[in-house]
Amino acid sequence: MYVAVKGGETAIGNAHQLLAEDRRGDPSVPELSVAQIREQLSGSVDRVMTEGSVYDPDLAALALKQSRGDQVEAIFLLRAYRTTLPRLAVSLPIETGSMKVSRRISSCFKDMPGGQLLGPTFDYTHRLIDFALEAESTPQAEGKGQLADHLPQVVDLLNAEGLIERELPDADDAAVGDLTREPLMFPAGRDIRLQNLARADEGYLLALGYSTQRGYAKSHPFVGEIRSGEVAVEIDIPELGFAVDIGDITVTECQMVNQFMGSKSEPPKFTRGYGLAFGYAERKAMAMSLVDRALRAEELGEDITAPAQDAEFVLYHADNVEASGFVQHLKLPHHVDFQAELTLVRTMRAEIAAANADVELAEAAQ
Amino acid sequence: MKQAYETSATLAGYNFAFLDEQTKRMLRRAILKAVAIPGYQVPFGSREMPLPYGWGTGGMQVTAAVIGAKDVLKVIDQGADDTTNAVSIRRFFVRMTNVATTEKTREATLIQTRHRVPETPLSEGQILVYQVPIPEPLRWLEPRETETRKMHALSEYGVMHVKLYEDIAQHGHISTAYDYPVLVNGRYLMRCSPIPKFDTPKLHMNPALQLFGAGREKRIYAVPPYTEVKPLDFEDHPFEIERWPEDCALCGAHDSFLDEVILDDKGGRMFVCSDTDYCGERREAGHTGRMSAPYKAEAAE
Numbered sequence: 226m227y228v229a230v231k232g233g234e235t236a237i238g239n240a241h242q243l244l245a246e247d248r249r250g251d252p253s254v255p256e257l258s259v260a261q262i263r264e265q266l267s268g269s270v271d272r273v274m275t276e277g278s279v280y281d282p283d284l285a286a287l288a289l290k291q292s293r294g295d296q297v298e299a300i301f302l303l304r305a306y307r308t309t310l311p312r313l314a315v316s317l318p319i320e321t322g323s324m325k326v327s328r329r330i331s332s333c334f335k336d337m338p339g340g341q342l343l344g345p346t347f348d349y350t351h352r353l354i355d356f357a358l359e360a361e362s363t364p365q366a367e368g369k370g371q372l373a374d375h376l377p378q379v380v381d382l383l384n385a386e387g388l389i390e391r392e393l394p395d396a397d398d399a400a401v402g403d404l405t406r407e408p409l410m411f412p413a414g415r416d417i418r419l420q421n422l423a424r425a426d427e428g429y430l431l432a433l434g435y436s437t438q439r440g441y442a443k444s445h446p447f448v449g450e451i452r453s454g455e456v457a458v459e460i461d462i463p464e465l466g467f468a469v470d471i472g473d474i475t476v477t478e479c480q481m482v483n484q485f486m487g488s489k490s491e492p493p494k495f496t497r498g499y500g501l502a503f504g505y506a507e508r509k510a511m512a513m514s515l516v517d518r519a520l521r522a523e524e525l526g527e528d529i530t531a532p533a534q535d536a537e538f539v540l541y542h543a544d545n546v547e548a549s550g551f552v553q554h555l556k557l558p559h560h561v562d563f564q565a566e567l568t569l570v571r572t573m574r575a576e577i578a579a580a581n582a583d584v585e586l587a588e589a590a591q
Numbered sequence: 592m593k594q595a596y597e598t599s600a601t602l603a604g605y606n607f608a609f610l611d612e613q614t615k616r617m618l619r620r621a622i623l624k625a626v627a628i629p630g631y632q633v634p635f636g637s638r639e640m641p642l643p644y645g646w647g648t649g650g651m652q653v654t655a656a657v658i659g660a661k662d663v664l665k666v667i668d669q670g671a672d673d674t675t676n677a678v679s680i681r682r683f684f685v686r687m688t689n690v691a692t693t694e695k696t697r698e699a700t701l702i703q704t705r706h707r708v709p710e711t712p713l714s715e716g717q718i719l720v721y722q723v724p725i726p727e728p729l730r731w732l733e734p735r736e737t738e739t740r741k742m743h744a745l746s747e748y749g750v751m752h753v754k755l756y757e758d759i760a761q762h763g764h765i766s767t768a769y770d771y772p773v774l775v776n777g778r779y780l781m782r783c784s785p786i787p788k789f790d791t792p793k794l795h796m797n798p799a800l801q802l803f804g805a806g807r808e809k810r811i812y813a814v815p816p817y818t819e820v821k822p823l824d825f826e827d828h829p830f831e832i833e834r835w836p837e838d839c840a841l842c843g844a845h846d847s848f849l850d851e852v853i854l855d856d857k858g859g860r861m862f863v864c865s866d867t868d869y870c871g872e873r874r875e876a877g878h879t880g881r882m883s884a885p886y887k888a889e890a891a892e
Contacts (some may be wrong), residue, residue, distance in 0.1 A: 271710060
């Protein structure tokens with residue numbers, strides 16, 4: 226006897242309890258604190274803040290704890306929280322030129338004013354598992370020095386000769402678009418594209434950026450500059466008549482420099498791709514700058530031949546909260562649609578079988 | 592109205608129906624535009640909801656925008672009130688609005704649905720909110736939004752007729768079993784969300800307001816009450832709905848959409864109404880099917 230599927234509510238409740246227990250793991254192992262995640266898993270925290278579009282290391286760490294380290298799930302938690310927050314003010318553009326720099330490199334020049342500063346990086350580490358880390362340790366870094374600020378932007382050094390395009394605000398001084406308030410529409414301006422890419426899934430951007438290096442939209446990239454460090458966030462207070470510093474955030478910025486062969490109206494010069502992410506997120510910022518540059522194909526009069534240049538393709542599929550939800554919605558029951566298809570396929574098969582039987586009958590009669 | 596909202600006991604720290612009033616205002620403007628241009632997809636600033644995209648975020652935003660403290664809410668998925676996602680969405684709105692809920696189609700003022708239109712005819716004053724995964728009826732024929740918007744603007748729907756014609760030429764049938772394309776008010780080609788084509792005729796001249804929300808794709812559209820909704824077809828291949836070889840095994844209905852339930856691994860199966868409320872109401876009224884036990888009122892959840 227068929228029993229109607231009742232008790233969905235109990236099942237859901239039980240599933241969530243199992244998940245909570247699973248998240249905690251073996252209770253004989255001490256529970257992680259949010260502060261531990263924030264301090265010791267900062268790579269995950271930075272990614273969750275960037276793609277979750279909220280600069281809040283504590284909240285990102287909490288989301289990571291709640292999602293048991295599942296980053297896309299943590300990003301989703303942060304986003305869903307973010308939409309409920311009021312918008313109190315729009316900050317002024319951050320000045321990365323006056324960043325308190327903890328890392329700054331350029332691959333275009335051997336040396337430049339301010340010098341190359343490696344800072345905390347995985348680069349040049351040998352990726353050997355460090356078994357000593359199984360025990361607790363408190364490393365002390367030497368050569369920390371004073372954090373430099375007001376280092377000149379490397380790309381600006383090329384500007385003296387007019388070799389690189391200038392990035393200037395729109396002449397009409399239009400307000401910057403906001404994808405979280407307005408739907409994505411096409412053609413999408415660069416402000417919207419950059420916002421989309423900043424929120425985009427890191428793995429997706431990495432693959433797309435990589436594809437441009439393998440011949441799908443060749444763009445001859447050089448790292449003009451990567452810099453990471455603290456920048457001040459300022460907001461204008463209308464009542465005061467001047468901007469107020471509301472705090473510092475850590476960001477990573479990548480200025481990619483790309484060759485441009487010139488067009489009828491423009492002499493050959495270098496163009497730029499731009500990447501920005503919260504925290505130390507160099508891979509994301511670099512991939513973003515490659516994709517940003519690829520998406521400028523139309524504006525620069527280049528042929529659109531590769532996936533990374535196709536704005537609709539890139540921008541519509543970049544968001545991992547959207548992608549994860551829609552891919553996983555296939556888990557939901559679809560038995561009504563499936564039933565409709567079953568009925569159709571059965572009808573069509575019966576018709577073909579009947580037609581074949583007719584043919585056989587006719588052949589047998591001959 | 593605002594007073595009533597504030598006095599209802601909803602989850603602390605959240606506004607009535609989760610979304611802030613400014614967001615609801617934006618949604619209501621989109622809904623009004625959608626009602627004014629039946630079948631036209633209105634882009635809107637879809638918000639992240641606490642449920643994943645693809646799980647009904649568009650329908651939930653529409654519901655959140657139109658729900659009031661006095662509404663009686665019904666949520667169904669695959670026609671059933673007790674499927675897990677319907678339970679989850681209903682529970683979300685109870686937490687966020689504290690409105691009354693029901694499983695009875697007749698009693699509901701607001702029904703959110705996924706994949707089905709209730710069998711019980713709707714009446715004036717009711718609102719049916721559809722969860723829509725892909726709002727664009729031309730999407731499988733043209734992946735680019737910039738192109739499809741142009742095609743709608745020019746009423747350039749020839750490709751869909753060609754697709755249906757090719758189906759008939761190749762298979763002898765239109766091979767669209769669900770999400771059947773319709774022309775609304777003689778103007779816009781519309782996707783009815785993936786309801787089986789069995790339900791498509793129910794959209795036509797329906798006295799209820801039908802709202803469609805696609806959260807991930809950020810589109811809202813509508814079929815106002817008493818609007819013409821015509822499935823695309825050909826004179827010599829008229830639109831047809833599914834039929835089943837059997838009646839509902841529980842209530843004996845022969846006019847409702849039936850789900851096939853596999854009973855064993857030897858090909859045993861039964862067909863039952865996908866609309867659990869409709870089936871229950873019939874059994875309550877004494878109708879029986881070939882496998883039904885005498886009707887017993889089930890304990891309310």
